[in-house]
Amino acid sequence: MPEPHDKDLVKRCLKGDQKAFEMLLDRYQKPVYNVALRMVNNIDDAADLTQTVFIKAYEKLNSYNDRYKFYSWLYRIAVNTSLNFVEKNKRQDLLGDRDVLQGSDVEDELESLERVEKLEEAILELPPEYRIVIVLRHFHDLSYNEMGTILDIPEKTVKSRLFAARQLLKGLLLKSGLME
Amino acid sequence: MMEERYIELMNKEIDGLNTPSESRNLQTYLNSDSEAKKFFDDLQRTAKALQGVEEKEPPSYLRNHILNSIKFTPTTRASQPGWIGQLAETFQSRSFRRYALVFASGLCVGILFFVFANPWRKELTDTTKLSGSMALFPDLSHLQVVDSVHVESEGIDGAFKTYRNEGRIFVEIALQSAENVRIELNSDSAELVFGSVGRLAGTEGDVNVTQGKIIFTGVNSDRSIVTFSEVGFAQRPIEGRIYEGGLIVHSVTLRIK
Incomplete structure (x- = not known):
């Protein structure tokens, strides 16, 4: 049986069908969580933000315009919620929290983990508006057009911001010794 | 370079x-x-280095937390945007359409000017037929507040208040926002007829009025009072909505009695 389309699930949600919302949650919980995690670098905060995003999405579901892709709409809520959080917590110690980086206890992978750790730290050093384009393009494989829709900026701005973000990240990787 | x-x-x-x-x-x-x-x-x-970063699994408790924090009830589908909404949407979406719209709007304004406001025209416009207008900012300090709703979050801080006096309903809006927002007031046109909008000097953005709907666009600082006249004894509340980037960020119901 084919998977129901997002837009059909939204219609069912609007009629109060909890199962339909659960399907949307199962489909997008992980990507939304990862957007938040890459932006805030803390497992608990990312989980809280994911919860907020889905509550907001449910509350605003009747304002969703089905001319657009559901996930673009949802990502937009996730991006705005994460950016607002980052803005409010500018003074957070971005590099002080290692929660995110303890994904494996296999010692053999220590070196590779260390590289990933440095890379994640470098990403977190990017200003939020540059961090988000790296996250959406490289971790969520979104097109320039989709990114423009989500970030509410023209495609041309997406491209120039992505180019600048990559340049900044390159500098940070060189500085951290990840690249020579 | x-x-x-x-x-x-x-x-x-x-x-x-x-x-x-x-x-x-x-x-x-x-x-x-x-x-x-x-x-x-x-x-x-x-870019290749970024390929080494893997997606993380959300905590196992998260799904249940989310589901437990939502009260599932049927929701009425919002009506599709009217022509003003569609126009605004088109205006926001793509630049070539934007330029086309600006050009078309300019043309329309030019035609309207020629038809209605040209100096060679002899007859005067009958002002008594106007259904609404911009007005001075009225003083409501002597009236009792019927309803007051405060909104705060999403970079928005504001309040809506309603007043009632001698067949007229007033909605006072005071709002500050980090981003430009759109404010809509929806009233039952069978009960309330739009009268005027009074705005405090320095208030930004445009106002459009259509049947039963008053739309403020490009707002990040607003202090306005909208006046309606009652048809009979109006009872139905006025719905207020604040949009940011096309999404509803606040929705309020304002009692008028």
Whole structure:
């Protein structure tokens, strides 16, 4: 049986069908969580933000315009919620929290983990508006057009911001010794 | 200084979006400029490094937390945007449409000016037939507040208040926002007829009035009072909505009795 389309699930949600919302949650919980995690670098905060995003999405579901892709709409809520959080917590110690980086206890992978750790730290050093384009393009494989829709900026701005973000990240990787 | 077209080609090459001929074009350029080649190679290595970062699994409790925090009830589908909404949406979406709209609007304004406001026209407009207008900012301090709703979050801080006096309903809006927002007031046109909008000097944005709906656009600081006249004894509340980037960020119901 084919998977129901997002837009059909939204219609069912609007009629109060909890199962339909659960399907949307199962489909997008992980990507939304990862957007938040890459932006805030803390497992608990990312989980809280994911919860907020889905509550907001449910509350605003009747304002969703089905001319657009559901996930673009949802990502937009996730991006705005994460950016607002980052803005409010500018003074957070971005590099002080290692929660995110303890994904494996296999010692053999220590070196590779260390590289990933440095890379994640470098990403977190990017200003939020540059961090988000790296996250959406490289971790969520979104097109320039989709990114423009989500970030509410023209495609041309997406491209120039992505180019600048990559340049900044390159500098940070060189500085951290990840690249020579 | 690198040419913009090569910057675009580098971006697209990294993202695997170049056509074979574009890739060749970029390669030719890189072969002719060793500095640009080094720059591009570094960028490509940066992008490759990102491939080593894996997605993380959300905590196992999260799904239940989310489901437990939502009260599932049937929701009425919002009506599709009217022509003003569609116009606004089109205006926001793509630049070529925007320019076309600006041009068409200018043309319409020109025609309207010629038809209604040209100095050779002899007859005067019958002002008694106007259904609404901009007005002075009225003093409501002597009236009792019927309802007051405060909104705060999403970078918005504001309040809506309603007042009632001698067959008239007043809605006072006071709002500050970090981003430009759109405010809509929806009333039952069978019960309330729009009278006027009074805005405090310095208040930004435009106001559009359509049947039963008052729309403030481009607002990040607003202090306005909207006046309605009652038809009979109005009872139905006025719905207020604040939109940011096309999404409803606040929805309030304002009692009028």
